[in-house]
Amino acid sequence: MAKDVEVAEPGEFSAKDYHDPPPAPLIDAEELTQWSFYRALIAEFIATLLFLYVTVLTVIGYKSQTDPNKPVVDECGGVGILGIAWAFGGMIFILVYCTAGISGGHINPAVTLGLFLGRKVSLIRAIMYMVAQCLGAICGCGLVKAFQKSYYNRYGGGANELASGYNKGTGLGAEIIGTFVLVYTVFSATDPKRNARDSHVPVLAPLPIGFAVFMVHLATIPITGTGINPARSLGAAVIYNQEKAWDDQWIFWVGPFIGAAIAAFYHQYILRAGAIKALGSFRSSS
Known part of the structure; x- marks a missing residue:
């Protein structure tokens, strides 16, 4: 009797080559008894603190250098938008590289939500990560204000606000699409199936994310x-604490969470065909 031979499609692995890791449990109370869990929380807190400290300082420094009311204006115009973007992307690259082996290097509640929806982390870990990230962000912005209070208040504290000329729908759409790009990249860069095929992927993962x-x-x-x-x-809004920052705050929660959820669904159920695999498993068991 001939044995069934599984033929992999182009770019796919056969069952002998690769098996998906089991999904994380929804609630894993045992995590609360492990030091590695609290070490991961500390890593997320410190990483988010450093992220906000460096990036907000960069934003304030740029606005200070280009302030038209200053007696001497920097002819080079500071780091510019390009420099600010490099500060954010570069810090994410550095911090993900440093913390990926400890906490996974989320540094972002939207990334944590996406990975939770993709069953990569438990509910308890997801909630605690978000708390640690928010506290780290508040402390990071607090350090900036403590060191440069006059500049912090004068140049907006690095707070996110909807720019004049744009309506809230446009701002929300920008946050949804932007977060989709980020979380989709996170899923792709950390895909265990790619890691099994390409040994260099885990090493390079922080680079595409940054x-x-x-x-x-x-x-x-x-x-x-x-x-x-x-x-x-949130961290910038709490420390800056001005009305405009709070009025637009919902955009910077609703948008990223929607974008993260769409990215998780797209990667897990479209690209990785999670729904088809689940249906096939159900038919086999029947």
């Missing part, structure tokens, strides 16, 4: 100042 942040900032800084990270927007 570049995704860089490119999205180039496109959306003129519209919303670029959120795509609810912790970043």
Whole structure:
């Protein structure tokens, strides 16, 4: 009797070559008893703190250098929008590289939500990561204000606000698409199936993630100042604490969460055919 031979489609693996890791449990109370869990929370807190500290300082420094009311204006115009985008993308590259082996290097509640919806992390870990990220962002912006209070207040504290001339729908759309690009890149760069095929992928994963942040900032800084990270927007709003920042705050939560959810669905159920695999498994068991 001939044995069934599974033939892989182009670009696919056979069952002998690769097996998807099991999904993370929805609620894993055992995590609360492990030091590695709290170490990951500390890593997310510190990484988000450093991220906000460097990037907000860059934004404030650029606005200070280009302030037309200053007696001496920098002829070079500071780092410019390109430099700000590099600061955000470069810091994400550095911090993801440093923390990926400890916490996964999320540094963003939207990324955490996307990975939770993709069953990569448990609900408990997702919630605690978001708390750690938001606290880290608040502390990072607090450090900036502590060191440069006059500049911080004068130049907007790096807070995300909808630019004049754009309606809220445009701002929301920019945040949805921008976050989709980021979270889609995260899923693609950390796909275990690609890791099994290409040994260099885990090493290079922080690079495309950082570049995704860089490119999205180039496109959306003129519209919303670029959120795509609810912790970043919340931290700046809490420390700056002005009405305009709070009025637009919902855009920087709703938009990134919708974008992250769409990216998780697209990667897991369209590209990775999760729905088809589940249906095939159901038919086999029947």
